[in-house]
Amino acid sequence: MLTTTLCGVELKNPIIPASGTFGYGYEFHELYDINILGSLSFKGTTAEPRFGNPTPRIAETPSGMLNSVGLQNPGIEKVIGEELPKLRDCFHGPIMANISGFSLEEYASSCEKIDGEEGVAWIEVNISCPNVHDGGMAFGATPEKAAAVTKAVRAVTKKPIIMKLSPNVTDIASIAKACEAEGADGVSLINTLLGMRISLKTKKPIMANRMGGLSGSCVFPVALRMVWQVYEAVNIPIVGMGGVTTAEDVVEMMLAGATAVEVGAANLVDPFACKKMIEDLPSVMKTYGIDKLSDCIGGAHHG
Amino acid sequence: MHKGIYTIKSNIKIAADVYEMVLSGDTSAITMPGQFINILLPEKYLRRPISICDWSEDTITIVYKVVGGGTAQMATMPVGTELDCLVGLGTGFDTKKSETSALLLGGGVGTPPMYGLAKALLREGKEVTVLLGFNSKDDVFYQEKFEALGAKVVVATADGSFGTRGFVTDILPENKDVFYYTCGPIPMLKAIYKALGTKGQISLEERMGCGFGACMGCSMQTKVGNKRVCKEGPVFDADILLWE
Known part of the structure; x- marks a missing residue:
């Protein structure tokens, strides 16, 4: 009833904690059995270990939050050697590996390393982090650059590649199309929206990095609109995300065209958010007369 | 960590802009002094982390200063108000x-x-x-x-x-x-x-x-x-x- 198939891999439900909001999973496993999740996208991983940006790197906004964490992670070697085994010990479903980089070579090298890892069903390639310079979002800013990253990672892995797109662009559909043309198996969207806050007390930006990525329920309509636009433009599956907070949001995102749905900021406010959405889905489906959740995918576009 | 609903038993001013609030609820997740709770407030997206001052089998005492909109909201909350809290967070004093x-x-x-x-x-x-x-x-x-x-x-x-x-x-x-x-x-x-x-x-x-x-x-x-x-x-x- 809740199953969905993403790039040939079946998920027991479409709920996937989004990268950067769920660590490497095992810490949430202390709270509940994370095997109820469709999948999980682990913390964005780069070739080298990174501390990220200076603090403060969190600010609150109306119905949302800004973060400028800047890809803090232990680096691909340690993720493969330590984090992934710990995750596999507690999670037996398909894992989405989230990979970031600062050059085409780095993206390719990290994807090649993760390619042989057991349990990794998809590689989500982050070309949209707004919090790092000379990388991240820069690769997702134009169709040409997005295509170049897709091509580079396509050459090194047979695993499905899902390109994670930035909303901080003029035409997200053209970028999705460029990824599709170079062999991407799917796209995920949206990453956070670039924003900022200034403290009236100090009269300075709240975050040390000045700007950060906006997420939370406030971005949901923007994310939904972009999923809609990309669905109209490509034939590969879309992982929809951005402000998803309730089971109703999940259905709405799927109606716009999402095959699966990532949940981000909601996990940070309620560590049980994904569990609750999974539990709530059957009753929401009943309310709206949905027998099979995957029948909803793109449903709003037809007729 | 425990997530639960906690009820305000008292909420009084004890110094300039400083309030003491006693909450009743499950305290089993508190293991050491210096840990904190994270409180969800109406109309605020992120929770408010506040250190635990004291606790018993079924009460938590916090002392907080009004420094912004969230804590100002807390200061006006009457006895009986229910708050969604994450309790027993962090590593405290050894x-x-x-x-x-x-x-x-x-x-x-x-x-x-x-x-x-x-x-x-x-x-x-x-x-x-x-x-x-x-x-x-x-x-x-x-x-x-x-x-x-x-x-x-x-x-x-x-x-x-x-x-x-x-x-x-x-x-x-x-x-x-x-x-x-x-x-x-x-x-x-x-x-x-x-x-x-x-x-x-x-x-x-x-x-x-x-x-x-x-x-x-x-x-x-x-x-x-x-x-x-x-x-x-x-x-x-x-x-x-x-x-x-």
Whole structure:
């Protein structure tokens, strides 16, 4: 009833904690059995270990939050050697590996390393982090650059590649199309929206990095609109995300065209958010007369 | 960590802009003094992390200062209000680190976690000296409560309107070779670190996203790698801090 198939891999439900909001999973496993999740996208991983940006790197906004964490992670070697085994010990479903980089070579090298890892069903390639310079979002800013990253990672892995797109662009559909043309198996969207806050007390930006990525329920309509636009433009599956907070949001995102749905900021406010959405889905489906959740995918576009 | 609904049993002003709130609910997840709770407030997206001052089998006492919209909202909440809280977050003070006596230093609203700590240390039969620093007489709170526990208490105020004029570092005991525990504003903590060295535990503050280790928003670099203020902290051994 809740199953969905993403790039040939079946998920027991479409709920996937989004990268950067769920660590490497095992810490949430202390709270509940994370095997109820469709999948999980682990913390964005780069070739080298990174501390990220200076603090403060969190600010609150109306119905949302800004973060400028800047890809803090232990680096691909340690993720493969330590984090992934710990995750596999507690999670037996398909894992989405989230990979970031600062050059085409780095993206390719990290994807090649993760390619042989057991349990990794998809590689989500982050070309949209707004919090790092000379990388991240820069690769997702134009169709040409997005295509170049897709091509580079396509050459090194047979695993499905899902390109994670930035909303901080003029035409997200053209970028999705460029990824599709170079062999991407799917796209995920949206990453956070670039924003900022200034403290009236100090009269300075709240975050040390000045700007950060906006997420939370406030971005949901923007994310939904972009999923809609990309669905109209490509034939590969879309992982929809951005402000998803309730089971109703999940259905709405799927109606716009999402095959699966990532949940981000909601996990940070309620560590049980994904569990609750999974539990709530059957009753929401009943309310709206949905027998099979995957029948909803793109449903709003037809007729 | 426990997520639950907690009911306000009392919520009273105890000093200038400072309130004491008692919540009733499940406290089984609280394992050590210096941990905190994270409170969901109406109309606010992120929870508000507040240190635990004291706890019993079914109550949690917090003391908070009104510093913004969220805490202002809390100050107006009547008895009976139900709050969604994450309880027992973070790593608190390790009472085993001190031997037969301990020096506790609290600055302003860094004072509350010192109360639960003093209680625990006294229960272990240790001699506890509490040094409290406030800006002014109107800001002073909990002095009598610490005394009632059986701790030796000395208060300093920056303007001299109560106790000794000056900062907590002006009222340090002669014997500085005693394990210390502290919480307060960063300049105070750094002054204490400079005066007393690394034989202590320091509770830090940082802007948090989740409060339970998921978002990496409050990370800090230390001599022994990256630490999350909300998870490995907020209490850290002074000797791992990069404060030299």
